[in-house]
Amino acid sequence: MNLRHRLSTLVLATTIAATGTFSAIAQDQPKSGGTLRYAVSDDPADFDCHSANHFAALMRLAPHYSTLLRFKPGAYPEIDGDLAESWQADPATMSYTFNLRPGVKFHDGTPLTAKDVAATYERLAFPPEGVVSERIEAFRQIANIETVDDATVRFTLKAWDTSVLGTFASPWNCVYSAALLASDPDYPKRKVMGSGPYKFDDFVSGSVWKASRFDGYFRPGQPYLDALESYTMEGPAVANAIQAGQVATDFRGVSPASAERLKGAMGEGVAVESGPSLTHFLVTFNSTKRPFDDERVRRALNLAIDRWGAAKALGTTTEMRFPGGIFMPGGKFASSDEELKQFAGFGGDIEAARAEARRLLKEAGQENLTFNLTVRNGPPIVVDFGVFLIDQWRQIGVTANNQVVETPPWAAAINSGDFEAITDIYSALREEPTEQMTKYISYDQSARSAGRFTDRELDGLWTKQTTETDEAKRKELLRAFEKRLYEKSYSLPVVWLERDVAMASALRGWTFSPSNFLYLDQSSTWLAE
Amino acid sequence: MRNVFSAPVSTELLSELPRRRSAVLRFAMDEPLGALGLVVIVASVLLTLFAPLIAPYDPLANDYGAAVQAPSALHWLGTDSFGRDIFSRVLYGGRTALLIGVTASFIGCTIGALLGIGSAYFGGWMDLILERFMEILLAIPITVLALVLVSTLGRDMMLGIDVNLVFAIALPIIPKMARVARSQALSMRRMSYVDAARTLGFGHFRIIALHMAPNIFGPYIVMLTAFVSQAILIEASLSYLGLGVVEPTPSWGLMLAGNAFNTAMTAPWIVIFPGLAIAIVIFAFSMFGDALRDLLDPKSNRDR
Numbered sequence: 154m155n156l157r158h159r160l161s162t163l164v165l166a167t168t169i170a171a172t173g174t175f176s177a178i179a180q181d182q183p184k185s186g187g188t189l190r191y192a193v194s195d196d197p198a199d200f201d202c203h204s205a206n207h208f209a210a211l212m213r214l215a216p217h218y219s220t221l222l223r224f225k226p227g228a229y230p231e232i233d234g235d236l237a238e239s240w241q242a243d244p245a246t247m248s249y250t251f252n253l254r255p256g257v258k259f260h261d262g263t264p265l266t267a268k269d270v271a272a273t274y275e276r277l278a279f280p281p282e283g284v285v286s287e288r289i290e291a292f293r294q295i296a297n298i299e300t301v302d303d304a305t306v307r308f309t310l311k312a313w314d315t316s317v318l319g320t321f322a323s324p325w326n327c328v329y330s331a332a333l334l335a336s337d338p339d340y341p342k343r344k345v346m347g348s349g350p351y352k353f354d355d356f357v358s359g360s361v362w363k364a365s366r367f368d369g370y371f372r373p374g375q376p377y378l379d380a381l382e383s384y385t386m387e388g389p390a391v392a393n394a395i396q397a398g399q400v401a402t403d404f405r406g407v408s409p410a411s412a413e414r415l416k417g418a419m420g421e422g423v424a425v426e427s428g429p430s431l432t433h434f435l436v437t438f439n440s441t442k443r444p445f446d447d448e449r450v451r452r453a454l455n456l457a458i459d460r461w462g463a464a465k466a467l468g469t470t471t472e473m474r475f476p477g478g479i480f481m482p483g484g485k486f487a488s489s490d491e492e493l494k495q496f497a498g499f500g501g502d503i504e505a506a507r508a509e510a511r512r513l514l515k516e517a518g519q520e521n522l523t524f525n526l527t528v529r530n531g532p533p534i535v536v537d538f539g540v541f542l543i544d545q546w547r548q549i550g551v552t553a554n555n556q557v558v559e560t561p562p563w564a565a566a567i568n569s570g571d572f573e574a575i576t577d578i579y580s581a582l583r584e585e586p587t588e589q590m591t592k593y594i595s596y597d598q599s600a601r602s603a604g605r606f607t608d609r610e611l612d613g614l615w616t617k618q619t620t621e622t623d624e625a626k627r628k629e630l631l632r633a634f635e636k637r638l639y640e641k642s643y644s645l646p647v648v649w650l651e652r653d654v655a656m657a658s659a660l661r662g663w664t665f666s667p668s669n670f671l672y673l674d675q676s677s678t679w680l681a682e
Numbered sequence: 683m684r685n686v687f688s689a690p691v692s693t694e695l696l697s698e699l700p701r702r703r704s705a706v707l708r709f710a711m712d713e714p715l716g717a718l719g720l721v722v723i724v725a726s727v728l729l730t731l732f733a734p735l736i737a738p739y740d741p742l743a744n745d746y747g748a749a750v751q752a753p754s755a756l757h758w759l760g761t762d763s764f765g766r767d768i769f770s771r772v773l774y775g776g777r778t779a780l781l782i783g784v785t786a787s788f789i790g791c792t793i794g795a796l797l798g799i800g801s802a803y804f805g806g807w808m809d810l811i812l813e814r815f816m817e818i819l820l821a822i823p824i825t826v827l828a829l830v831l832v833s834t835l836g837r838d839m840m841l842g843i844d845v846n847l848v849f850a851i852a853l854p855i856i857p858k859m860a861r862v863a864r865s866q867a868l869s870m871r872r873m874s875y876v877d878a879a880r881t882l883g884f885g886h887f888r889i890i891a892l893h894m895a896p897n898i899f900g901p902y903i904v905m906l907t908a909f910v911s912q913a914i915l916i917e918a919s920l921s922y923l924g925l926g927v928v929e930p931t932p933s934w935g936l937m938l939a940g941n942a943f944n945t946a947m948t949a950p951w952i953v954i955f956p957g958l959a960i961a962i963v964i965f966a967f968s969m970f971g972d973a974l975r976d977l978l979d980p981k982s983n984r985d986r
Contacts, residue, residue, distance in 0.1 A: 389943040410944035417947075466746025470763040470945060530924050533940035540764060540929045544744040556837070557928045 183662055187680040188380040192394060192403040194387035194532065195560065196358055201341040202327035203277055204285035208405060208580060208669055211324060213362045215673035216381055217260070218327030218347035219371075221251060221270060222318065226677045229666040230583050232322045236270065236348075242318075247296075247310040249317070255304065257371045259330055260352045267306040271298045272331035274308070281338050290591050290599045291320045294619075312620050316587040323582055324670055350376035350676040359385050370676070377662070377679035388532055395423065395655055401680075402656040405669045406430075408534065409472055412653040423655055426665040430652035431481050432580040434473065434538045435592070436526075437644040439572055440606040445524075449517040451642035453510035454574075455498040457549045462503065463541060464648055471534050473541075475649040478635050479593055481667065482649050484584045486631060497639040510549045523552040527575040529563040538648070539576050567603045577603060582670050586631055587619045593638050604643040611637055709977065716973020722966035730776035739767035741774040741932045750949045760951035763941050766930075768951065772959050774932040779963065782848055782927075783914035790852035790913075791906045794859025799894050801860065802867035803886070813864075816857035824854040828916050832925045847926055851913045859905050866898045900978035907974055911967035918960050934960045 197210035202218060205211065222240075225233035234240070237251040257265040276284060278292035286292070294317055297309040310317065320326070327347055333340045345353035348371070351364035364381040384400060392411035394400045396418050407415070412425045438445040438454070445451055460476040468474040478496070480487040493499040500506050514520050528539035536557060543553045553574065558566070566572040581589045591599040594615050595607045614634040621627040639645070654665060659682040664672040710717040729736060738758075739745075745765035753760040759768040801812040819827070831850035838845045870876060871894075879889045918935030920926035927933035929940075937956035946953045 392944070408941065408944055410941065410948070414944065414947055462746060466749055466765070469749055470941060533944075536924075536929055536940060537763075541744070543930055544742070544764070547742065554839075555928045555930065557924065558836075559833075 181661060181681065183374075183377050183677070183679040184681065185374075185377045185679070186379050187682075188382055189378050189660070189675065189678060189680060190382045190384065190400045192386045192391045192400045193362070193383045194385070194391075194403070194405065196385055199342040200345050201285075201339075202325050203280075203341065204287050205325070206287045211670055212404060212673050213356075213383060214327065214345065215324050216349055216351040216364055216376075216675050217345050217353050218349040218674075219257070219265075220322065220324060220326050220328060222322035223324070223674075224322055224583075224666070224671050226662075226664045226672060229664060229668075229671065232318060235322075236265065236328060237321075244313050247313050248307055249310075249321070250301070250305060250307045251321075253304045253306070254371055257348055258369045259348045260346050260367055260369075261330075262369070263330065263332065265328065265330075265348050266303040267300045268303070269331045270306045270328055271300045272334050273326070273328045274298050274306075276329070276334060276338065277326060284338050287600075288323070288325060290601075291317075291323070291588060314587070314619055316585050316619065319583055319585050319588070324673060325582075349674055351378075351381055351674075354380075361385070372676060375676045377677070378675065381675060392655070395419075395657065398657070401660045402654060404654060404663070404673060406472070406652045406654045408532075409651070409653055410470060412655050415655045422658055424658050424660075425653055425655045427651060427653045428665065429475065429481060429483060429667055430472075430580075430650045430669070431582070431584070431667040432578060432652070432669065433477065433479075433481075433646050433649040434535075435577050435579060435644060435646045436542055436574060437577055437603045438574050438642070439570060440604050440643055441570065442573055444517065444519050444522065445573065447517050447519075448641060449513040450519050450522065452497060452640065453513040453517070453519075453549065454546060454551065455639060455642040455645050456506040456510040456513070457551070458498060458542065458545045458645070458647060459503040460499060460647060461501065463545075467537070467541060467648065468651075471537060472651045472653060473534065473538065473648045474651040477646065477649045479589060479638070479646050480586065480631070481581075481584060486584055486586050486589075486628065488632060488635060492632060496636055497642065498645065499639070507549050514549065514551070520550060521552075522550075523554070524573040525556045526553040527556045527558060527563060527566050527572045529576070530557045530559050534650075535576070535578065542576065542647070570603075570605050575603065580669055582668050586627075587615075590615050590618075590634065593634075593644055602644065606641075606643040608637070608641060608643070611641075709973070713973035713976060715969045716976075719966040719969030719971075719973065722962060723970060726776055726963055726966070727780065729773055730780055733770075733773040733777060737767070737770035737773045739770045741766065741770040742930050750945060750952070752949070753951055759955045760949070762937070762952050763945055763949075768937075768955050771932040771937060772934070772955055775934045775937060775956060776959065776963070778927055778931060778933045779914045779917060779960070780910075781843065782851065782917045783910045785843070786848045786851035786913040786917075787855060787906055787909040789848065790855025791859045791902060791909060793852070794856040794905075795863040795895065795898060795902050796890070797856065798860035798863025798865075799867040799890050799898065802864045802871055803890055803894065805871075809864075812860070816860050819854065819857040820861075822854075824912070825916060825919055827854045828920060829923070829925065832920055837928075844927070847917070847920065850920070851916045854916075855909045855913070859902075859909075862901050862905060863898050866901055867894055870894050870897055904971055904975040904978060907967055908971035911964040911971070914960065914967070915964055 193209050193212045195207060195209035197205060197213055202214050220235045221237050222232050223235035225231040236253050236257060238254045240249060240251045242249050253267060259265055275298055277286050278295045280286040294310045294312055294314045295308055296311045299307045301307055329341055330346060350367055350370045352367045354363040354365050356362045362383045366376055366379050370376060386394060391403045392407055392415055395415055415423045416425060438451050440446055464474060464476040475482040478488050478493055494501050514522060526539060526543060529535050539555055543555055546553050566575060579592050591601050594602050595612050596602050596605050597607060598612050611634060614630050618627050618630040621630060659680050661681050662677045662679045666672060748761050748765040749763055751757055751761045757767050761767055797812060801809045828850045831853060832847060835846040876889060876893060879893050917926055921933045921935030922939045927936055934956040938953050942952045
């Protein structure tokens with residue numbers, strides 16, 4: 154079965170599973186009450202959604218905040234209003250106008266108005282000194298934010314860009330209180346106070362995060378649960394905790410082996426939802442350091458990686474299932490297998506590619522290249538990915554020393570550029586090239602891009618596609634971007650993951666999607682027992 | 683000094699041979715478990731030394747076409763999720779375990795012995811401070827202490843060995859050895875030969891190193907052997923927790939970590955064989971250490 158068939162089957166299976174779930178939900182009326190206990194693999198560095206870049210932070214923070222729009226539960230990737238009751242897009246004036254729901258309150262009882270939304274987006278798009286807006290490039294098209302009245306806010310764009318609608322639905326863009334921001338622009342780092350379905354109760358670092366139902370939540374009847382308790386744990390401990398009934402799930406997912414183990418051990422007591430994920434593994438070379446400033450060296454290391462063989466083999470034991478470029482394989486923006494095979498590093502003949510890699514290294518005077526590969530000491534799959542790369546490069550005579558470090562020094566290395574080569578994981582919110590490509594453009598255009606390179610041709614292609622409304626022409630630009638990226642080999646996508654979420658069968662109302670950033674506010678989640 | 687080339691070698695050596703053989707035989711008869719331990723240790727050392735000749739595969743080579751294969755004629759102990767041959771990795775993993783185990787135990791015991799003797803010899807405030815410091819170290823569980831040190835110090839590779847890992851394993855051994863050495867040295871301190879050395883004006887270092895240290899060689903060698911097993915176990919534990927040896931270097935503890943746990947239900951050979959290797963070698967060192975203690979401890983001999 155080729156990749157396309159496998160993916161189609163997976164998508165179909167996901168759809169069937171999801172349809173089954175929704176029909177089950179339709180038959181079952183949501184029940185109120187109960188405490189949902191779930192696992193989260195890490196603690197947040199602080200409590201600010203806008204500066205956070207780790208899904209573990211969002212898993213804790215999302216239930217406490219509302220956003221302007223949201224991804225509609227049960228209908229991914231459809232966008233729905235959250236705080237906004239309705240909105241109007243006007244290409245002529247290049248503006249979006251949002252009408253807010255009446256009567257929305259923050260957890261402290263103060264009313265949420267257009268001023269709060271405007272202050273939040275001012276902080277995101279034009280952060281004051283000292284405030285970090287992690288995804289600032291997503292707001293680059295916003296020219297002006299205007300409060301029309303207490304219930305209406307208008308965004309004027311520099312250029313017409315439909316991708317911005319997804320930005321308004323991003324769960325990272327938690328709406329904060331304008332009054333609190335005025336007194337301290339950094340208050341969200343230390344205080345959790347939003348208008349989401351659950352109020353913050355307590356956090357014990359390395360242990361548990363507790364939240365309870367916000368009775369003043371604006372959706373009638375929601376949330377269904379009395380309380381949320383998320384426990385910090387990762388790896389095999391998660392599957393053990395699910396099996397023992399200590400937690401209901403880890404919304405990020407478990408390994409396929411763990412999912413199989415749980416199905417075998419728990420039978421109908423567990424439900425596993427599987428499907429392609431918007432998450433992929435990549436490796437980045439520091440283009441400012443020798444010998445990675447030499448294109449031939451980076452390209453040789455790219456050519457040595459057998460992506461097709463890897464996915465076939467690694468996929469049998471891990472969730473590293475699909476070879477792909479910078480877009481989700483099988484997705485609407487992805488290159489076809491035939492297109493991919495034309496790109497450097499994706500050819501079908503790995504022996505020929507490795508011979509070329511050896512030639513390039515010889516030409517660059519780096520036949521016995523040795524360097525350090527920085528790998529985050531995260532879930533086993535992250536280390537496995539490093540081991541895979543080391544073995545691939547070993548086959549062209551290159552020695553990569555595995556430097557496994559904990560998450561803080563790994564993040565510090567990415568941020569400071571103190572690495573030679575580093576493995577990374579990138580999870581997107583949705584299939585949207587403008588957002589996804591920010592991982593692969595010049596560092597001065599996007600802080601997410603870790604390679605420290607400057608390539609105006611790549612940046613130009615990225616910018617052009619943001620305003621291209623003809624889908625075919627946009628895809629041509631995307632292919633041109635990919636071709637250049639793989640030739641220059643600054644930063645390389647290697648393999649895409651499958652997502653397997655194992656849940657206690659009593660857990661209902663939660664929506665499975667390819668992104669592990671979505672549907673984390675738990676507003677529609679309920680417990681059957 | 684005897685000139686071995688001119689001495690009547692044949693008769694002397696020939697007469698010594700049965701004596702040596704009988705000593706080995708006596709040890710085997712008196713301490714059969716210890717002898718068995720010694721055999722296992724020697725076999726382990728030989729297997730790991732000659733691993734490049736014995737191992738059928740490169741322990742680092744991934745072969746995804748052969749991933750998670752059960753033991754067979756091709757792969758005697760099966761393969762892991764990277765398709766790496768487990769037999770080859772167990773052999774090379776023995777190198778890591780023995781190298782780190784022996785080095786850490788040697789460093790810990792030697793420093794501990796010198797500190798213990800020095801503490802007893804000088805007495806007074808130095809003895810008081812050293813003893814309290816050793817008590818503090820002893821109060822912290824050995825694995826916890828090593829864990830804290832490794833996670834604080836990070837990794838520092840030298841000649842293929844993580845120096846910080848060796849130090850982290852050696853440190854908890856020091857106070858245990860120091861206590862034993864101190865108690866032995868306390869009784870030695872007032873011995874006439876130590877007084878004589880002092881009267882002759884020998885320096886402190888000379889008295890400690892040449893006159894006192896050789897007299898605790900018995901307990902030292904017993905402790906050294908016993909701590910090798912403990913050091914191997916700590917190395918395996920730290921590697922299992924992701925704080926010791928890193929992939930793809932073969933290490934028994936590391937072979938039990940990561941995805942091995944998840945695949946263990948369907949591919950038990952991935953965890954059984956490295957687990958067995960750890961158990962067998964630790965058991966062998968423990969048995970040999972016990973036997974040595976019985977042999978070298980006069981009180982123990984008298985009781986028997």
